[in-house]
Amino acid sequence: MTSSIPQLTSAPRRRAGPRATCLALLLGLFAGDLAAQTIDICEYFVLGRFSRWRFEQVDDPKDVRNIVLTGFNVVKNEVRYTTRLPDVGGLQALFVTWSKNSDGELVMHKMRIQDEQLEDFGGASPIFFDPPIAIGDSSTTLDAPPVVHQVHTSFKVKVKFGPKSKTFTILVDGTMTVSVESGGAVPTLLKDDNPVPASEIAVLRLTPNLLLSVDDDDIDDTALLDDEIVLHMGKQRGVIYMERANDFGFSARRLARAILPGRTLGPFAENKDITSFSFDVPEGLITLDGNAATAMTGGAATNKDGEASGTLALTDIELEHQLGGRLVLTGMASFVGPDTGGPTQVPVTLKGMARFNAKKQLTKLRLAGKTNVGKNKLDVLLKPIVIKTKADLTPDSTSLSFTFKSGKDAAGTLELAISPGTSPTVDVVLDGLVDTKFVPPKARPLGSEGTLSFGGVDYPITVWEKRITPKQKEGKDLRPDKRSYVLKPTGASFKGAGFKAESGEDDVFDEAFYRVTKFLGKLIGGKVKLLDADNELTYASDYDE
Secondary structure, eight states, X not given: OOOOSOOOOOOOOOOOOHHHHHHHHHHHHHHHHHSOOEEOGGGTSOOOTTOEEEEEETTEEEEEEEEEEEEEEEETTEEEEEEEEESOTTOSEEEEEEEEOTTSOEEEEEEEEEOGGGXXXXXXXXXXXXXXXXXXXXXXXXXXXXEEEEEEEEEEEXXXXXXXXXXXXXXXXXXXXXXXXXXXXXXXXXXXXXXXXXXXXXXXXXXXXXXXXXXXXXXXXEEEEXXXXXXXXXXXXXXXXXXXXXXXXXXXXXXXEEXXXXXXXXXXXXOOEEEEEEEEOOTTOOBOXXXXXXXXXXXXXXXXXXXXXXXXXXXXXXXXXXXXXXXXXXXXXXXXXXXXXXXXXXXXXXEEEEEEETTTTEEEEEEEEEEOOOSOTTTSOSSOEEEEEEEEEOTTOOEEEXXXXXXXXXXXXXXXXXXXXXXXXXXXXXXXOEESSSSOOSSEEEEEEEEEEETTEEEEEEEEEEEEOOOOOTTSOOOOEEEXXXXXXXXXXOXXXXXXXXXXXXXTTTEEEXXXXXXXXXXXXXXXXXXXXXXXXXXXXXXXX
16 A cells, blocks of 8 residues: 655755855854844943042043032932033033833933023923933843934923013923944053953943924024934943044043942042941831832711711822831822712822830821812812821731811721831941042042841932041051941931941951941931841952952
8 A cells, every 4th residue: 555645755965065164154153243232231321329430631631521420319219310421412511310210221311401502491401201211221232223212391491581580481392312332442541441342332322302492472492402422331330431522523531530339440549348237126116118008998988967978089009118207108089979970080198207116116107198189069079188197006007097088078087008017137238338539538438329128128328438547656556447437318318327437457466357336326216236246247348340
């Protein structure tokens, strides 16, 4: 019987000749070139509380320009940094606010331009980007097609006319194009880092095409912002190369020194310092940061006669509990009554404090706020709704009870589920203390950002240090360095803790030492003390490249 299935036969295999082998090799190399190279953009654009870069003109070391941090703030535990970029894109100066969000993206929130061509259009006023403009993330592809972001926003400018003044609205419309490209080797003035190899270079190119106009029918002046901004960045170095426009073209400025998170580049003195430590907290201390439900329950309202008058709802709740004890609750409020056609939502904010009582091992909490959900009595309530609570909380507390009232029309209660966070110790980890000035004075100032972890929450913090190195006297015992530290939540004036230490060389045992001599502080109203375990104190020398 003959099978109806076709039989497959293999042809004789041919050996690849020299041409075929070379072609395969070339195709392999070409495919390797086509393979997309990715970088973590935040390793190249380095952000930090004390970050700054100094650039010098090669033929004139006195002609310097500095990229410096001019401000920072914290939004929901996300630190935003504002940097001043001098002489970029033909502009006098460019102020840009950046941050690394929870998804690991580098984003741009706003920019402020200092330039003569924009003086009549509020050059000192910031242009906000909503949503923020994404620059890149942990897997940014080099040399990918540019990304064009649409920009439609506005800001107000106050213009004086003699003794009088008038406020104008400036409209901003156009695009911001972002691209991240591979770069070539860049020379610097750093002894051990010149030039920076091309494999560790990325070029950030920002190309705005923004038309500024006045929202006034009697004024038809416009200004176009289209100066391209090009930043050459080195891995773990930040911006390393700048070009400055002048009457003869462009002149290059090379990186001479830099202060980065946890490290310095250039002629800085050696530094060994504490990098992490822990301390005890009293039993019962809690944090409510992010530890609340997203909606309240209850909300049935009655009027002055005890009759049902509607229902209040609070949703989209976020609860922030700062290290100083300050509480901020935000959400959306809506009220549905017998005469309303449907809920009308408005934002609501409650503010207060949480203070810890160590003797009673409980936290006294107060929160209050109000909102006006409308002006049409038939649609929603006429008077503001006042919402407040007082409570004594422990780590085992599961809810907060709120009362609300709107004149004589509505009153009732709401419940918010909570799950307080707590832990017996606080852990502090620093990026690494570094000099905060290019030329440190006698009392050497250092600083570092870091995180303070408690109750499952990582709070951004900043630590400042002042170090004094005494002169040594011949024939006398070695005198140790005197160090004093201050720890604060980043962006806040509240002083979380302070401690003093001394360090030096033991001339008897011929070894280095570091010892904490005093530690005082409070955390959400509770006193704290340093752990005795030696292994909780760790030290680090200069960053090893």
